[in-house]
Amino acid sequence: NTALVYRFTRDGDQAQALNINFSVTGGTAGSAEFVVDDSPANVTFSGTTGVIVLAGGSGSFDLSITPVGDDLVELDETIQVNVLAQTPLDTTYNVGVPVSGTGTITNDDMASLSIGNVTAEENGTFTFTISSDLMSSEDLTVRVNTGDGTATVGGGDYTAISNLLATITAGTLSTTVDVDVTNDDVVEADETFSVTISDPRFDGVTDGTRVVIS
Numbered sequence: 001n002t003a004l005v006y007r008f009t010r011d012g013d014q015a016q017a018l019n020i021n022f023s024v025t026g027g028t029a030g031s032a033e034f035v036v037d038d039s040p041a042n043v044t045f046s047g048t049t050g051v052i053v054l055a056g057g058s059g060s061f062d063l064s065i066t067p068v069g070d071d072l073v074e075l076d077e078t079i080q081v082n083v084l085a086q087t088p089l090d091t092t093y094n095v096g097v098p099v100s101g102t103g104t105i106t107n108d109d110m111a112s113l114s115i116g117n118v119t120a121e122e123n124g125t126f127t128f129t130i131s132s133d134l135m136s137s138e139d140l141t142v143r144v145n146t147g148d149g150t151a152t153v154g155g156g157d158y159t160a161i162s163n164l165l166a167t168i169t170a171g172t173l174s175t176t177v178d179v180d181v182t183n184d185d186v187v188e189a190d191e192t193f194s195v196t197i198s199d200p201r202f203d204g205v206t207d208g209t210r211v212v213i214s
Helices: none
Strands: 004-009 018-024 034-036 043-046 049-054 060-067 077-084 100-105 111-115 125-132 140-148 164-168 174-180 193-202 211-213
Touching (some): 164 174, 174 193
Antiparallel strands (some): 043 049, 077 100, 111 125
């Protein structure tokens, strides 16, 4: 993944080394979703706070933070880095403006939705499974409709569904929809009807960038 780079700068006298206190707090990304690069010898970091040592003669330093990749469909998230004031006993710098910088982790995952076929005897209920290939951090809803094939609503073969909202709960991969099928005593050929899904939404909001119906 591409690292987010935050530049710390100082003005004024740059002859002496300077310790800059910073924190990584206030963004929407959780601490497990990124890694602060503290491999340079002049960077220490633990928990949410750290120190950058600017060497004498140096006016800036770039701190790298790398997002951790996952397969979760989610909103874009932010990582905020803040310059912290020094303690009263060591007032070697004043915090300038801006006091913080915000980087954005863009979602790069897209869920693909599908609905499976069902073949069964006339037993009263057909259960269709709606599946997503990826989990989402939000509830995902679709509209469900039935359509006549050789089996028809008018012929009494099954009960229609119109604009039923089916929900794949956040953190899960599937949900089911039941269609009532009439159990009759008529000897007949196998019959078909369709069940379609449309209008996928995250928490009620249409989003064509994070989900597609396959």
